[in-house]
Amino acid sequence: GAGVSQSPRYKVTKRGQDVALRCDPISGHVSLYWYRQALGQGPEFLTYFNYEAQQDKSGLPNDRFSAERPEGSISTLTIQRTEQRDSAMYRCASSHLSGDVEQFFGPGTRLTVL
Amino acid sequence: QKEVEQNSGPLSVPEGAIASLNCTYSDRGSQSFFWYRQYSGKSPELIMFIYSNGDKEDGRFTAQLNKASQYVSLLIRDSQPSDSATYLCAVKATSGTYKYIFGTGTRLKVLA
Numbered sequence: 001g002a003g004v005s006q007s008p009r010y011k012v013t014k015r016g017q018d019v020a021l022r023c024d025p026i027s028g029h030v031s032l033y034w035y036r037q038a039l040g041q042g043p044e045f046l047t048y049f050n051y052e053a054q055q056d057k058s059g060l061p062n063d064r065f066s067a068e069r070p071e072g073s074i075s076t077l078t079i080q081r082t083e084q085r086d087s088a089m090y091r092c093a094s095s096h097l098s099g100d101v102e103q104f105f106g107p108g109t110r111l112t113v114l
Numbered sequence: 115q116k117e118v119e120q121n122s123g124p125l126s127v128p129e130g131a132i133a134s135l136n137c138t139y140s141d142r143g144s145q146s147f148f149w150y151r152q153y154s155g156k157s158p159e160l161i162m163f164i165y166s167n168g169d170k171e172d173g174r175f176t177a178q179l180n181k182a183s184q185y186v187s188l189l190i191r192d193s194q195p196s197d198s199a200t201y202l203c204a205v206k207a208t209s210g211t212y213k214y215i216f217g218t219g220t221r222l223k224v225l226a
Contacts, residue, residue: 031212033212033214035216040122040218040219041218041219042118042202042204042216042217042218042219043158043202043214043216044216045213045214045215045216048212048213050212055212056211056212056213058213059213091157091158098212101146101148101160101163102160102163103160103214105157105158105159106157107157108157
């Protein structure tokens, strides 16, 4: 079956613009995570959803970042008033059950803020 | 002190040798420990997980956990050039949270 998909794969935007990054998890997967990964670093946890409920948003850097998963499937990570420091790879991962061991990562969205 | 620490490498080993990758963590209440492999330009993929003290073997891979020392390692036996990648250690924080904390990764180079 299809893996986790993310769109767009690349996004270039100007400072101050809003961006929306989409994640389509593996069908039937309950858990969904968003991470940010800078070059040469490991993924940094941003937020976690169990079905449509955002159960942990402790990793969101500030209130410009928000995420939703209204129907318990597709999720959107929104960054308002983007800044150059927001430039990174944004990765989504899903797992079948809550607390499941294996997370399946999507290909990521490379965000560049000019 | 970083929550999960790894030597960034690169760690170079000859083909056929044992590669030893190490990771330390700061949260003594951590419950679960994971090793991910990430090829250049690709997404992380899970190799192994371990919950209990001791060793866990899966094919050429062995994960070792010592909770008293807050140390987890990954051994790769009979290393192959295809094992060349960045290996990420991840720790699931204390019970009741779904937050995973990743180290910066160790770059492994297996020389043919």
